[in-house]
Each structure stands twice: as structure tokens, then as C-alpha cells.
Amino acid sequence: MKNKKIQISSFQTFFLVIQSQIGISVISLPYFVFLAAKTDSWISVLIAGFIVQLIILMNWALLKRFPERNVFEIIKHVLGNRLGKLVIVFYVAYFILVASVVLSLFSLAIKSWLLPLTPQWVIKLLMVLIGIYIAKENIRIISRFYVLASVVIFMFIVLMFYSFRFGNHYYLMPIGISGVTPILKGVKEAILPFIGFELFMVVYPNINATDGTKLKVFTLANFFVTSFYTLITLACLAFFSPDELTLIPQPVLYLIKSFSFRIIERPDIFFTSFWIVLVATSFMSYLYSLSRGLKSVYISFYRKWYVYLGGMISFTLSNIYNQKIEVSKLSNLTSVLSLVFIVILPFILFMLTMFLKKREDIKYA
Amino acid sequence: MFGRWRIKQTDQIQTKNVSKSLSDNMIYIQKSFNQSSDLKTRSFQFIKQEGLLVYLETVCDLEKIQTNVLVPISKLTGNNTTIDKLITSTRLESSNDLDYSIDQMLRGYCLLFMEDNENAFIFNASKINSRSPDEPSNEKVVRGSHSGFVENLDTNLNLIRTRLANRQLTIEYMEIGTESNTRTAVVYMKGLANEQVLSCLKERMQSISSDMLFSPGYLEEFIEDEPFSPFPQTLYSERPDRVMAHLMDGKIAIFTDGSSDVVIAPVTLFSFFQSPDDYNSRVYAGSFFRLIRFVSFIVALTFPALYIAIVAFHFEVIPNEIVVLVKHSVESVPFPPLIEAMIMAFTIELIREAGVRLPTPIGSTIGIVGGLIIGDAVINAGLISNMMVIIIAITAVSSFTVPSYEMSTSIRLLTFPLMVSAASLGFLGMAFSLMFIIGHLCKLESFGTPYFATLAPLTIRDLKDSFVRFPVWMFNRRPQETRAKNMQKQGRNREWDDEE
Known part of the structure; x- marks a missing residue:
């Protein structure tokens, strides 16, 4: 890996980013945003997408200065070896936490939609196993898998468009009735599902493209995810009445459940199975990121050992808290932490590099 | 442990030179073959010199020996000629290495010793014993070629050569199996086949230390990447047209003597779903x-x-x-x-x-x-x-x-x-x-x-020949995954068609 860097194309990067973003929260996104922003949720989602774009821009500006390093190596470079490694360990802890929250939320959703009686640890174990199986491979193989798995997203899109046939667009009217504060509160809820794009900070040097193209790809991916989320939100808002929406925590699945086709009576069960793929891909992204992080802390082990380790820890962690309330508390915590790790820390790093004039993209003579 | 033992054994064999005495040579050969019953000799006289013809009658065509050597000798009239000018076999060499000559006998060669001569003449008189190239029963097609490979390596190579009359078609012989010495041939198009793949394949084949090569399945297990995968990673074919198409995609075919299956590598999952019939309909x-x-x-x-x-x-x-x-x-x-x-x-x-x-x-x-x-x-x-x-x-x-x-x-x-x-x-x-x-x-x-190429990594251009088959004149470039050195397959076709 030292002498020959594994490279992925920008095409693959696009899917890598969207697959890490779209995951566990896609089925519940409209509900949580709705609780805050009511019928104007879709505006909140759009604004959230815009804010995420700003975050991406800032992170890109940081990464661009060190074209041969990923975020962990930048941290080590800027903060020094000791402090840098400490910060990386925090990053890894954050990734493990997110991974275990994903596991818990996933097993809760499966419990209520597919297998009410199966013990939750079985479901979690399966997810950890598939996560380890793919995440221990190099980024090229992971992105191959992600590109294939993206078929599922397009199925969702088709189904959402189909749902507009039954939608009532008067539910959306009048636009802007909720006022500014609820919409902004909705933005806070809507940012969480965008989490996952931080994978690009880990694989940045592995992308075979110019810096400009990379930014274009990230922007395109963000644009895609924003439109996808807006589409889902709009579909749910139009389909369910405002009173109904406050009662159903997974509105997307309820939406799909209400359809029935000639040979498939309950498409939601199929789509829950497809959704598993989306969850698995974002789980793999976290496993991959944390293993890269640990690898840059202590280089002597194979990366796959760190993947095993990360899988085991997140599995154990997620088995400690199984109740809905605990999980929702933890997921609130992760949304705060993600702000720290994706916005604040990179911002500090960026400022530091600016002041210390550290950069490697332009060679001073 | 066994490897070391084998090396020791081969060390003991010293090259034995051809002796001037006919009986010395004969005794050594008989010892080498353990007095095998099919070892036959025939002595003759050539310009007042004693000569000895040694061959294994089970692998030699007796009629060939007769027409190549015995008839010319019997018709000899003059005195000023040498024995190698008389032998009419197309493949003739002389060697003073007796062990090498003995190994050649196993391949259907016949040895000729002359008294007071330190060289043995080796000429080909092998018996070709193969069935006709019939259509393979497990790869039948409705239209197209109905010929199939047989168990003889030379016939199979002939089938491929006649189909691909190109000087870039390269055949490399290799002997695999420390005891069985099975002849195999690595066939590829020079300038098309990826050199990295080729050297990797040859290296893996050379590292086989099995005592015999029983079937292509043996070969596959020795050289494939993931032996415990449920999916086959090399393609077998008994059809010359299929092998030819793969060779022209820059892939490598391995022919094994004694088997009518040709191993093609590297392959993708999609190769297993293609049939020559697709292109004929x-x-x-x-x-x-x-x-x-x-x-x-x-x-x-x-x-x-x-x-x-x-x-x-x-x-x-x-x-x-x-x-x-x-x-x-x-x-x-x-x-x-x-x-x-x-x-x-x-x-x-x-x-x-x-x-x-x-x-x-x-x-x-x-x-x-x-x-x-x-x-x-x-x-x-x-x-x-x-x-x-x-x-x-x-x-x-x-x-x-x-x-x-x-x-x-x-x-x-x-x-x-x-x-x-x-x-x-x-x-x-x-x-x-x-x-x-x-x-x-x-x-x-x-x-x-x-292995899952054209889907993972996804190359949309190459989907032309995956789930469906586009018209043949649209395959202007070879699929990405073949990693052929020359990607261009054809220029513009159907130029006479105004709408094209």
C-alpha cells in the first residue's frame, strides 16, 4: 500500500459518498424533521443540504492543501504526533459510537418491521459480520460493492415518484406557514441523515482525480442526496396528513406499505430488506474509516485486524443499550459529536494550517 | 519434506553420455526402462557398420519407422553417404546425452545408434491416436462450428492455428507433473494478452510440484486465486471457436495433453453465460x-x-x-x-x-x-x-x-x-x-x-455484451476487464449504410 496507492475513480467516489450518507435514517427522516418544522420540512431539508455543502467546501479546502494525506495524516502532521494521535483516537471513538448507534437503530427497526421475535443480538451480529467481510478489503473493492448496491436507491426513487399519484399537494400549502424558527429547528434534525460524507476525508488521497473534479464529485453527491431526501420528505408530506405524520416514526415504510401491487401485497417488507443494504453500506463506511484511523495511530498491525476490533467493540456497545429511549439519547449525542468532529475540528485544523502556513499542494522554491 | 526428498533423488541422476558400444547403450536403456516388455530393438547393417534401432513399440508408429529408416537403408546402393542423410523423418536431431534421448523415447521418438559413433539420432515416429474432432456433447450449439477439441495436444493446437492464421499467435510448451511429465501448451496472442497476467500465470504453472497433471481441474486448482470460492475462476471449453474468441480478447488458453478441455483465464462471471449460439442467432x-x-x-x-x-x-x-x-x-x-x-x-x-x-x-x-x-x-x-x-x-x-x-x-x-x-x-x-x-x-x-467486471467495477460501455448482446459491429473496443494491450477491436463497419 505504501508504494502503490489504491485508486478509485471519481465515478466510484460519487457512489461511495452517497452510500455512506444514505443509510439508517432514510426511513425516519421525514418524521423527525416534521416534528420540528411541520409542513415546511422540505425547506429544512434543502437548507440542511446547503449547509452540508458549506461544510464539504471547508473540509475540501483543508484536504486540498495536503493532496497526499487523508484527514488522519493531516491531524498528525498539523498537531504533532502525540496530540494528533490522541485526536485520532477521539475520532475513532466517535466512529465506533456512530457505528453502534447504527446497529441499535437497525435492530430496533428490524424488530418492529420484519422479525419481532428474533433476539436483537442476532440481527446485530449479522450486520457486523457483513460489515467486517466487506470493510476489511481495500477501498477499491468496497467502492465496487457500493456502486452495485446503489440500485436500491434508484428503486426507492421510483417508488417515491409513484407515491405522488396518491399524494395530496394541499397538505404542503401554504408554504412557509411554520415560520423561520421551526424551519431552522428542522434543519438541525435534517442534518443528521447527511452524516457519513466524512468518509471522503478518509479516502481523499485515494481518489484518482484533480482537486477540482473531486469537489465537483462531492458537490454532485451532496446535490443528489439533498434532492433524494427532499423527494422523500415531499412524498411523505403529500401522502400523510399532518396529524398522521406525528404518529408514525418510519413514514417512508408506512408509505410503501400502503401500496399493493398485483403480485406483491406488501412491498414494504421487500423494501425493508433492500434498505438493509443501505444500512450495511453506511455501517461498512464507519468500520472502514475507524480502521484507517487506528492504522494511522499504530501502523504495525494489518488494517483488517482493526476492522475486526471495531466490529467487535461496536457490537458489544450496541448490546449494552437496547431500549428505544437510550438509543434515541445516544443518537442525539452523536449528532452533537458529529458537529464537533466534522465541523469544529476540521475548522480548527484549517485555521491552524492557514496560520502556520502549512501546505503541500504548492511547492515553495 | 517430500520436496527435499525429490530434489535429492534428481541429484543422483548423472548425465550419461552415449557410448561407442551398442551393447553398453542397450544395457543402460533397458535398465532405465526396467526391462519393460514394449522396449524393442532392431539391428541392421549400414555400410559395414552395425546399427541399432531402439523404440517403445507402444508409442511408436511401426510403419513410420519402416518408411523413415528401414526402407531407405535397404535401398542404399552407393557407399558415400551418412546415416542422417538417409533418415527421411521431418524431425531429426542428434544428441550425445543418453538420458535426454531416453526421455524423448517416451514421447514417441525412436533412437538410432551407430557403432563407434558418440551421437544418438533421435527421430519422430510417434503414433497419433486420436478421435476425430467431433462436437462436444456438453457444449452443443444449433448453428456454427461443430468441431471440438480432442485428447491430443497437437490436434488441438492445429485446430486453433487453422482458425487464427496470425503470426502473433504464440504457443509455449511446458511440462507439468514431476512424474507424469504432461505436456501443456500456453497459447496467447502476443501484443494482445496482458503481459502481467501472462507472467503471473506462467509463474503459477511453473510452481506446480504435483507428480502428475490428471485433468484440467487439477491445473485449475493449482493456479486459481481463491481455491475456496464457490465460483469457478477459469473457464473450460471444448470448442475451438470459443477459445479463439477468448484468445482474440487477450485471454490466455492452456491446453493439456490428454484432455479435450481447454482452460481459459482470466475470466469474468459473464463469460460463463455466453454461448457461441448467441452470436449466430x-x-x-x-x-x-x-x-x-x-x-x-x-x-x-x-x-x-x-x-x-x-x-x-x-x-x-x-x-x-x-x-x-x-x-x-x-x-x-x-x-x-x-x-x-x-x-x-x-x-x-x-x-x-x-x-x-x-x-x-x-x-x-x-x-x-x-x-x-x-x-x-x-x-x-x-x-x-x-x-x-x-x-x-x-x-x-x-x-x-x-x-x-x-x-x-x-x-x-x-x-x-x-x-x-x-x-x-x-x-x-x-x-x-x-x-x-x-x-x-x-x-x-x-x-x-x-471477476464481477462490467458490473463491479461498473463500466457502462461494456454492458453491451453482458446481459444482452448488441450487434457485433458495435463492439468496437474490447471489454475493459480483458486488459488487452490493444483495446481497439475494429474500426467503423457498415459504412455503406447511409443512416449509420
């Missing part, structure tokens, strides 16, 4: 049949699992009318659906395995007894539901539509874990096991070439 028909094969691949893999998951976990996904039917058929069956499916799948495998080894008339009897009688009786007895018999029968039939025998076996094997996971966790189990299979396919590489 019209575009729509070819595409349709290609598509049918992929559908049957998916059906064979998931159909029983899907049924089990629905019956055991998710009855609500099927509409009411079908629920009534299924329920009616499942109700009286004493087994859970997994056991039912296992029994039926196992029975079908039994019938297949029993039918394969038997002569055709008995084989079809087995089919009738197994298929009709068992199937009918098992339903009447109420042991297995109608639905399950239908499902398993459809699965079995679809697994056989895959043109490659190895691939269809892998598919049938993979059905079992899928069924188990579906029976234990419903759709969730299926989703996970399918993810494992797809993940595994993404990981697999055949000599550095991604």
Missing part, C-alpha cells in the same frame, strides 16, 4: 436467450429461498388469491418448508448424479422413474407440497440453462445456504446472504482481473 433472439440465462441464474439462486421465507415468515407479501392456493397445498404437509425443500433438492441431485454416469437408455429410465414416479407419489402421499415440487423443479431446470457445467453446479450448491438463511431469518437472512455473495463476487479476482 439474430440480435433480438441472442439477447433474449442471454437474458433468459441471467434470469434463470437469479431464479436458481433465490427461488427456493424466497418461497421458504414467504411461507415461513412473510405470508402477507403475497396476495390473497395466491395465499389460498399455497395454504391449501402446504396445510397437510408434515415437514417445515426447509426440510421439504431439502428433501426435494436432494432427490433431484440424486437423480442427476445417478443419471450422469449411466448409459443414455438407463439414464432416461432413471429420469422417468425419479422425476415422474417419485414426484407424483411424494405429492399423493402428502409428504411434500405441490408448490414445493414446482419450485424445486423450476430451480433445477433453470440451473441447467447456464451454459457452463461448473457454474451451474456452483449455483445449485449456493442455493442450500440461502435456503437455510431464509428459513432461519426470512427476508433478513436472504438479504444478508445475498450481500455476502455479491460482496464475495466483488472481491474475487481472476489473475488480477475483477
Whole structure:
């Protein structure tokens, strides 16, 4: 890996980013945003997408200065070896936490939609196993898998468009009735599902493209995810009445459940199975990121050992808290932490590099 | 341990030179062959010199020896000529290394010793014993070439050479098997085949230290990347046209003496679904049949699992009318659906395995007894539901539509874990096991070439010849995954067509 860097194309990067973003929260996104922003949720989602774009821009500006390093190596470079490694360990802890929250939320959703009686640890174990199986491979193989798995997203899109046939667009009217504060509160809820794009900070040097193209790809991916989320939100808002929406925590699945086709009576069960793929891909992204992080802390082990380790820890962690309330508390915590790790820390790093004039993209003579 | 022992043994053999005395040579040869009964000699006189002809009569064509040597000698009139000018065989060499000469005898060569001469003359008189290149029974096509490879290496290479009259077609002989010394030939198009793949393949072949090369399956297991993968990573073919098409894609073919199967590497999953027939029929028909094969691949893999998951976990996904039917058929069956499916799948495998080894008339009897009688009786007895018999029968039939025998076996094997996971966790189990299979396919590489290529990594341009088949004149470039050195396959065709 030292002498020959594994490279992925920008095409693959696009899917890598969207697959890490779209995951566990896609089925519940409209509900949580709705609780805050009511019928104007879709505006909140759009604004959230815009804010995420700003975050991406800032992170890109940081990464661009060190074209041969990923975020962990930048941290080590800027903060020094000791402090840098400490910060990386925090990053890894954050990734493990997110991974275990994903596991818990996933097993809760499966419990209520597919297998009410199966013990939750079985479901979690399966997810950890598939996560380890793919995440221990190099980024090229992971992105191959992600590109294939993206078929599922397009199925969702088709189904959402189909749902507009039954939608009532008067539910959306009048636009802007909720006022500014609820919409902004909705933005806070809507940012969480965008989490996952931080994978690009880990694989940045592995992308075979110019810096400009990379930014274009990230922007395109963000644009895609924003439109996808807006589409889902709009579909749910139009389909369910405002009173109904406050009662159903997974509105997307309820939406799909209400359809029935000639040979498939309950498409939601199929789509829950497809959704598993989306969850698995974002789980793999976290496993991959944390293993890269640990690898840059202590280089002597194979990366796959760190993947095993990360899988085991997140599995154990997620088995400690199984109740809905605990999980929702933890997921609130992760949304705060993600702000720290994706916005604040990179911002500090960026400022530091600016002041210390550290950069490697332009060679001073 | 064994390797060291073998090296020691080969060290003991010292090169023995050809002696001037005929009897010395003869004694040494007889010792080398352990007084084998098929070692024959014939002595003759050539210009007042004693000569000795030594050959193994089991691998030599006696008539060739007669016309190549004995007839010219008997017709000899003058005195000023040498023996090597008399031998009319096309392949003649002389050597003073007796051991080398003895090894050549095993290949159907005949040795000729002259008294007071320190060289042995080696000439070819091998008996070619091969059947005619008939159409292979497991790769039949409706249209197109009906010739197939045979068990003789030279005939097979001839079939390929005559099809590809190009000086870039390179053949490299290699001997594999420390004891059996099986002749193999690595065939490729120089300038097309990827050098990295080629050197990797040759290195792996040279590292084989097995004492014999029994069949191409042996070879495959020694050289493939992932020996424990359920998927075959090299393609077998008995069809010269298929091998030619692969060679022209920059792939490498390995011919083995004694086997009519040619091993082609590197391959992708999609190669296993192509049949020469696709290109001989019209575009729509070819595409349709290609598509049918992929559908049957998916059906064979998931159909029983899907049924089990629905019956055991998710009855609500099927509409009411079908629920009534299924329920009616499942109700009286004493087994859970997994056991039912296992029994039926196992029975079908039994019938297949029993039918394969038997002569055709008995084989079809087995089919009738197994298929009709068992199937009918098992339903009447109420042991297995109608639905399950239908499902398993459809699965079995679809697994056989895959043109490659190895691939269809892998598919049938993979059905079992899928069924188990579906029976234990419903759709969730299926989703996970399918993810494992797809993940595994993404990981697999055949000599550095991604196995699931054109899908993973996705190259949209190459999808022209995957699920469907586009018209042949549109394949202007070779598929990306072949990593051929010259990607351009053809220029513009059909230029006379104004609308093109």
C-alpha cells in the first residue's frame, strides 16, 4: 500500500459518498424533521443540504492543501504526533459510537418491521459480520460493492415518484406557514441523515482525480442526496396528513406499505430488506474509516485486524443499550459529536494550517 | 519434506553420455526402462557398420519407422553417404546425452545408434491416436462450428492455428507433473494478452510440484486465486471457436495433453453465460436467450429461498388469491418448508448424479422413474407440497440453462445456504446472504482481473455484451476487464449504410 496507492475513480467516489450518507435514517427522516418544522420540512431539508455543502467546501479546502494525506495524516502532521494521535483516537471513538448507534437503530427497526421475535443480538451480529467481510478489503473493492448496491436507491426513487399519484399537494400549502424558527429547528434534525460524507476525508488521497473534479464529485453527491431526501420528505408530506405524520416514526415504510401491487401485497417488507443494504453500506463506511484511523495511530498491525476490533467493540456497545429511549439519547449525542468532529475540528485544523502556513499542494522554491 | 526428498533423488541422476558400444547403450536403456516388455530393438547393417534401432513399440508408429529408416537403408546402393542423410523423418536431431534421448523415447521418438559413433539420432515416429474432432456433447450449439477439441495436444493446437492464421499467435510448451511429465501448451496472442497476467500465470504453472497433471481441474486448482470460492475462476471449453474468441480478447488458453478441455483465464462471471449460439442467432433472439440465462441464474439462486421465507415468515407479501392456493397445498404437509425443500433438492441431485454416469437408455429410465414416479407419489402421499415440487423443479431446470457445467453446479450448491438463511431469518437472512455473495463476487479476482467486471467495477460501455448482446459491429473496443494491450477491436463497419 505504501508504494502503490489504491485508486478509485471519481465515478466510484460519487457512489461511495452517497452510500455512506444514505443509510439508517432514510426511513425516519421525514418524521423527525416534521416534528420540528411541520409542513415546511422540505425547506429544512434543502437548507440542511446547503449547509452540508458549506461544510464539504471547508473540509475540501483543508484536504486540498495536503493532496497526499487523508484527514488522519493531516491531524498528525498539523498537531504533532502525540496530540494528533490522541485526536485520532477521539475520532475513532466517535466512529465506533456512530457505528453502534447504527446497529441499535437497525435492530430496533428490524424488530418492529420484519422479525419481532428474533433476539436483537442476532440481527446485530449479522450486520457486523457483513460489515467486517466487506470493510476489511481495500477501498477499491468496497467502492465496487457500493456502486452495485446503489440500485436500491434508484428503486426507492421510483417508488417515491409513484407515491405522488396518491399524494395530496394541499397538505404542503401554504408554504412557509411554520415560520423561520421551526424551519431552522428542522434543519438541525435534517442534518443528521447527511452524516457519513466524512468518509471522503478518509479516502481523499485515494481518489484518482484533480482537486477540482473531486469537489465537483462531492458537490454532485451532496446535490443528489439533498434532492433524494427532499423527494422523500415531499412524498411523505403529500401522502400523510399532518396529524398522521406525528404518529408514525418510519413514514417512508408506512408509505410503501400502503401500496399493493398485483403480485406483491406488501412491498414494504421487500423494501425493508433492500434498505438493509443501505444500512450495511453506511455501517461498512464507519468500520472502514475507524480502521484507517487506528492504522494511522499504530501502523504495525494489518488494517483488517482493526476492522475486526471495531466490529467487535461496536457490537458489544450496541448490546449494552437496547431500549428505544437510550438509543434515541445516544443518537442525539452523536449528532452533537458529529458537529464537533466534522465541523469544529476540521475548522480548527484549517485555521491552524492557514496560520502556520502549512501546505503541500504548492511547492515553495 | 517430500520436496527435499525429490530434489535429492534428481541429484543422483548423472548425465550419461552415449557410448561407442551398442551393447553398453542397450544395457543402460533397458535398465532405465526396467526391462519393460514394449522396449524393442532392431539391428541392421549400414555400410559395414552395425546399427541399432531402439523404440517403445507402444508409442511408436511401426510403419513410420519402416518408411523413415528401414526402407531407405535397404535401398542404399552407393557407399558415400551418412546415416542422417538417409533418415527421411521431418524431425531429426542428434544428441550425445543418453538420458535426454531416453526421455524423448517416451514421447514417441525412436533412437538410432551407430557403432563407434558418440551421437544418438533421435527421430519422430510417434503414433497419433486420436478421435476425430467431433462436437462436444456438453457444449452443443444449433448453428456454427461443430468441431471440438480432442485428447491430443497437437490436434488441438492445429485446430486453433487453422482458425487464427496470425503470426502473433504464440504457443509455449511446458511440462507439468514431476512424474507424469504432461505436456501443456500456453497459447496467447502476443501484443494482445496482458503481459502481467501472462507472467503471473506462467509463474503459477511453473510452481506446480504435483507428480502428475490428471485433468484440467487439477491445473485449475493449482493456479486459481481463491481455491475456496464457490465460483469457478477459469473457464473450460471444448470448442475451438470459443477459445479463439477468448484468445482474440487477450485471454490466455492452456491446453493439456490428454484432455479435450481447454482452460481459459482470466475470466469474468459473464463469460460463463455466453454461448457461441448467441452470436449466430439474430440480435433480438441472442439477447433474449442471454437474458433468459441471467434470469434463470437469479431464479436458481433465490427461488427456493424466497418461497421458504414467504411461507415461513412473510405470508402477507403475497396476495390473497395466491395465499389460498399455497395454504391449501402446504396445510397437510408434515415437514417445515426447509426440510421439504431439502428433501426435494436432494432427490433431484440424486437423480442427476445417478443419471450422469449411466448409459443414455438407463439414464432416461432413471429420469422417468425419479422425476415422474417419485414426484407424483411424494405429492399423493402428502409428504411434500405441490408448490414445493414446482419450485424445486423450476430451480433445477433453470440451473441447467447456464451454459457452463461448473457454474451451474456452483449455483445449485449456493442455493442450500440461502435456503437455510431464509428459513432461519426470512427476508433478513436472504438479504444478508445475498450481500455476502455479491460482496464475495466483488472481491474475487481472476489473475488480477475483477471477476464481477462490467458490473463491479461498473463500466457502462461494456454492458453491451453482458446481459444482452448488441450487434457485433458495435463492439468496437474490447471489454475493459480483458486488459488487452490493444483495446481497439475494429474500426467503423457498415459504412455503406447511409443512416449509420
